[in-house]
Amino acid sequence: MSFRVPRRTIAAFLGPAVAALAIVGIVPLLYAVWKSLHYFNLTKIAQQRFVGLDNYGAVLTDPVFWQAMGRTALLFAIAVPVQIALGLLVALVLHRPGLSFWKTLTRLSLVLPMATTYAVVGLLAQVMLNQKYGVINQMLGWIGIDAINFIGDPTNAFIAVVLWDIWQWTPFVALVLLAGLSTVPPEIEEAAKLETKSNRTILRHVQLPFLIPSLVAVLILRTADTLKLFDMPFTMTRGGPGSATEFIAVLIERVGNRQFDIGMAAAQSIIMLAITIILARLYIRLFYREVR
């Protein structure tokens, strides 16, 4: 159905966008690769020198880097299953007929958390989770739980980040899954409802196949976003206490911006980027084969 047009026309339409994206997206990336092959510290510019793959060797054997990676993976492993379970529950409730006004209202309120400035989400956590002045601890008090030092204690700070990630992204997962549920042809769903009364059977055998693309999208995007996660933990805990909430992007920011070791930060970020791409490809191969 498409037109065959002269190359010149195509270049005129696409050229500016491609050039712009190459300049802001690829040039800095190549520059990062180049810098990652150097010892380059902003406080010791004079000592700049080419070191080949030394930075990569240092990063790959650096326990701090792998601890940050492990922490990021742990956050993903805890938060994402919860987001999918809760999100699926919410999506199934919203998918049922009836109460349509209230469901529209709920859908609108689900939009709010994921649109909120991520930095503000972290600040909100500071205020709401404070041991003495925080409203969450007040509520825990109502059900007889003593105030918890969320921000000051390493384990609790990690839990707080997990909870906050669940708050912000469960609505997103719910809406993606809801979109998936609406791709189930109504006549198939109706037929299945005549066959069985069990909602679980319908979910497993009728709806799940249609949900797979949405689930893949959720997994890929949550993986990418968890690896990117910076704003919320940064404004909430600055990666602390100690390094309890120093996720991979927070670590790289610290090495580059607070230790001024740009060469090392570049090597770390290139390795992180490679891991992101490998994971994304893995998901696509793993899940889409079933659909085909």
Next chain:
Amino acid sequence: MAAPIQRRSLWGEALLLLLICLFCVFPFYWMVTTSLKTQVVALESPPVWWFTPTLANYREVLFIDKVGPALINSIIVAVCTTALAVGLGTPAAYALARFEFRGKTDLWFWFITNRFVSPVVLAFPVFLISRELGLRDTHLALILMYLTFTLPIVIWICTDQFRSVPQELDEAALLEGASQWRIFRSICLPLAMPGVAVSSILSFIFSWNELLFAYILTPKAAKTAPAMAVTFMEGYDVPYGKIMATSTLIVVPVLIFALLASRHLVRGLTMGAVK
């Protein structure tokens, strides 16, 4: 027999919906009420729910703490990058939707890859480059860097939109002797306005929310509002009311836009993977 059970499950469902709404909205309620508290009230333990509200925090952050100029910086950056992304992105989207050429799928994949690149990968190289070019602490540096996520969004959503414009219109115009550019400008672009509007809103939201590039590239004069909010945390005495007032000022415009584009926000966040 069946009716009462159904009614009860309806009540259960309504209760569940209410819980979901509360879960989503409560932090915003708390943010706004805290922003209306004086520091003395904000530091009461346990926290108080009823108090005399004051606008003092807003006056203070807007006029003394330079959140006002930071908000203006945020508006300048978000509006300019959105305009630039739409200007560059819509012709590209039109080409992807209408023209046949080699390497089209590769181009698509390249556009979506940008969704996966963490800003922290680009931030330091760009910091060095912008220093060399004298672009550090300017709006332009941020406007250009924000193209890395605004441009792909515009291209993705508008390509979809252009595909839904009937091709017969183009063909008729082509027979009349119109150039491709004229078909794009006068026929397809006006018809694709809904997509342009949605992608503009999403670009605005994402640029407005961005922190990492802003934090590293604009330390002073061009500092945006989220980067400004972070600096409040640096003192010993954390000014809760002021932080929440700043947060409210940052979040309210985004939430309004998000509600306006609510049906499309998920599509934007998933880069079109979910319709």
